[in-house]
Amino acid sequence: MSDSLVIIPTYNEKENIERMLNTVFALTHPFHVLIVDDGSPDGTAQLVKNLQEIYTDRLHLLERAGKLGLGTAYIAGFKWGLEHGYPYIFEMDADFSHNPQDLPRLYEACAIAGADLSVGSRYTRGGKVSNWSWDRIVLSYGASLYVRLMTFMPVKDPTAGFICYRRKVLESIDLDKIRFVGYAFQIEMKYASHLLGFKIAEVPITFVDRVAGVSKMSANIIQEAIVGVFQMCWRSFFNSYRRGNPM
Numbered sequence: 514m515s516d517s518l519v520i521i522p523t524y525n526e527k528e529n530i531e532r533m534l535n536t537v538f539a540l541t542h543p544f545h546v547l548i549v550d551d552g553s554p555d556g557t558a559q560l561v562k563n564l565q566e567i568y569t570d571r572l573h574l575l576e577r578a579g580k581l582g583l584g585t586a587y588i589a590g591f592k593w594g595l596e597h598g599y600p601y602i603f604e605m606d607a608d609f610s611h612n613p614q615d616l617p618r619l620y621e622a623c624a625i626a627g628a629d630l631s632v633g634s635r636y637t638r639g640g641k642v643s644n645w646s647w648d649r650i651v652l653s654y655g656a657s658l659y660v661r662l663m664t665f666m667p668v669k670d671p672t673a674g675f676i677c678y679r680r681k682v683l684e685s686i687d688l689d690k691i692r693f694v695g696y697a698f699q700i701e702m703k704y705a706s707h708l709l710g711f712k713i714a715e716v717p718i719t720f721v722d723r724v725a726g727v728s729k730m731s732a733n734i735i736q737e738a739i740v741g742v743f744q745m746c747w748r749s750f751f752n753s754y755r756r757g758n759p760m
């Protein structure tokens with residue numbers, strides 16, 4: 514048994530997933546991995562099944578029928594991780610935009626330094642973005658500013674998707690109340706954690722744009738974030754994300 518589960522959502526990541534898994538499993542800390550694949554037409558899930566023959570106890574696979582969005586993939590993964598008893602549960606992209614070598618630093622920020630969740634942050638001191646197009650930088654930085662102004666969250670990179678959660682955070686949040694399915698899901702999870710009083714630490718990382726495969730960013734995802742953040746703040750005025758509270 515390991516104390517750490519890394520959830521990696523995948524949609525058409527055949528070009529990245531084998532190298533990613535080999536890298537994670539070569540780390541000194543004995544991370545386990547759960548792949549949540551949404552029926553990738555490129556055969557990502559079959560490749561993961563082949564790798565399960567090598568990484569028998571450490572590599573798990575959840576298959577879903579179709580592309581249901583990043584947010585619901587993580588929610589399914591969180592529920593699986595909680596059911597299987599992991600004390601620390603991580604989010605990470607499959608495409609090396611998050612460097613798996615940074616996983617131990619996120620772990621230490623929680624397990625040693627005492628944060629409830631640690632966020633791999635591009636916009637905290639020491640963090641940066643490498644080889645992104647200027648329009649993607651403007652969009653991402655603008656989104657972060659917008660969210661910080663709307664929510665008053667003390668998090669410089671609220672859209673970040675490289676995270677370590679202590680299980681108590683995921684147990685406290687009513688995961689069925691998380692409404693965003695796209696990347697705004699990242700904002701909503703941090704917002705819920707913040708409202709419930711959990712201690713959020715930002716760990717500086719360098720985010721590198723993917724070299725293989727394509728981003729799944731779309732106009733719908735951006736629209737969900739702009740309109741949705743406003744609705745999210747409004748709703749939270751009246752109700753709580755805490756498990757057991759009506760919303």
Ligand SMILES: Nc1nc2c(ncn2[C@@H]2O[C@H](COP(=O)(O)OP(=O)(O)O[C@H]3O[C@H](CO)[C@@H](O)[C@H](O)[C@@H]3O)[C@@H](O)[C@H]2O)c(=O)[nH]1
Pocket residue numbers: 521522523524525526549550551580581582583586605606607608610653672673674675696697699723727728729730
């Ligand atoms: N299962 C599943 N996986 C998905 C889906 N959409 C994307 N993914 C997976 O989610 C990861 C991130 O997808 P990308 O499309 O590469 O994301 P990105 O544009 O680089 O966005 C990253 O940065 C954003 C902030 O700038 C983050 O908000 C986002 O979570 C992600 O880390 C990849 O492993 C990808 O295969 C989906 O519908 N279903």
